[in-house]
Amino acid sequence: MAWKYGSDSSLTASDALVRGIGLFALGLGAAELIAPGRFARMFGLEGKESLLRAYGVREIGSAIGTLSTDPVPALWARAAGDVMDLATVALGTRSDDAEKRRNAWIGVGAAAGFAALDAFAATLMAKRGGERPAPADYSDRSGLPKGVEASRGWYREKREKGPAVASRDARKDRAHSGDADPARTETDAGQAPVPAGVSIG
Known part of the structure; x- marks a missing residue:
């Protein structure tokens, strides 16, 4: 039943x-x-x-x-x-x-x-009509709107762009999601690289 x-x-x-x-x-x-x-x-x-x-x-x-x-x-x-x-x-x-x-x-x-x-x-x-409608079936959903492969490709593309571009994209993503401090540069990909010829110290 x-x-x-x-x-x-x-x-x-x-x-x-x-x-x-x-x-x-x-x-x-x-x-x-x-x-x-x-x-x-x-x-x-x-x-x-x-x-x-x-x-x-x-x-x-x-x-x-x-x-x-x-x-x-x-x-x-x-x-x-x-x-x-x-x-x-x-x-x-x-x-x-x-x-x-x-x-x-x-x-x-x-x-x-x-x-x-x-x-x-x-x-x-x-x-x-007596019977209740059947509950919605979510068994075919993975939680990723565009599918697993599309999501993998999205992160692979970010990684291939390099840390600097990934950092910039991450700031855009945080700004879009309402992050309180979208200007910070630390991301999972690491900090933006220091340009060649520029010394630190």
């Missing part, structure tokens, strides 16, 4: 939304699977730990689908699962504990909101 989020390295708004939903579902599913008792106590659902654990498995499965190449089916499945979550959490609103009743009502509202968000994301992706 491919995991793609759009062309190039940036995400579209819809891709980012779907990825966020998928990652959230992955985390929620893992939490429900590992600690169903904590959710049961929070929402007044004691005795339904096995059901919550099954919901965790469902969340992880939908998360994988949401993060895949074609997330639309998984998003609709998530929307249906959110309705199931809403109905289950609503049972906690009958708890004798006021805090658990309050948590349950918050959970009902959250489940309704997630159902709407999942349905919106599914509709958005379906209008776009």
Whole structure:
């Protein structure tokens, strides 16, 4: 199963939304699977730990689908699962504990909101055609605009011109790149040679 989020390295708004939903579902599913008792106590659902654990498995499965190449089916499945979550959490609103009743009502509202968000994301992706575009392929790029051989020729030509010309060209290159001190003469090719007949000292 491919995991793609759009062309190039940036995400579209819809891709980012779907990825966020998928990652959230992955985390929620893992939490429900590992600690169903904590959710049961929070929402007044004691005795339904096995059901919550099954919901965790469902969340992880939908998360994988949401993060895949074609997330639309998984998003609709998530929307249906959110309705199931809403109905289950609503049972906690009958708890004798006021805090658990309050948590349950918050959970009902959250489940309704997630159902709407999942349905919106599914509709958005379906209008776009469902599948995300394949990421750009940079495997044929070397990082050298004109290729390795052309770059070798460029440096070979500089070296053959001699240190003085290479130094002058280097100053031009530094000036073009915004060097703070393009006038300095030290380059990798060495300092400019002293003309013949000129003594130093």
